[in-house]
């Protein structure tokens with residue numbers, strides 16, 4: 781029962797080693813299949829990333845409840861708060877009152893005793 785597979789493998793190896801048209805066709809086919817298998821996940825993930833970015837650009841986040849809705853709708857679908865123009869993105873409601881460039885943080889230098 782072990783003979784037929786060995787003969788088959790030898791035939792395939794001979795087909796690949798001896799430069800014949802069938803061997804070249806087999807090698808080209810294997811190379812194309814390998815290339816397709818390697819490139820397909822990259823292409824699919826790129827398309828998925830583009831689709832995700834496109835979807836993200838059309839979404840708006842409610843400033844009252846944080847639910848996600850489409851930009852075309854006038855009010856939030858969850859809580860009914862009207863979407864204000866220019867308020868989108870996470871954390872926009874808390875930052876809108878005071879810009880970060882206007883805030884100052886006072887830092888006071890203190891000596892720390894090292895030999896205590």
Ligand SMILES: [Zn+2]
Nearest residue numbers: 842845856859
């Ligand atoms: Zn809401």
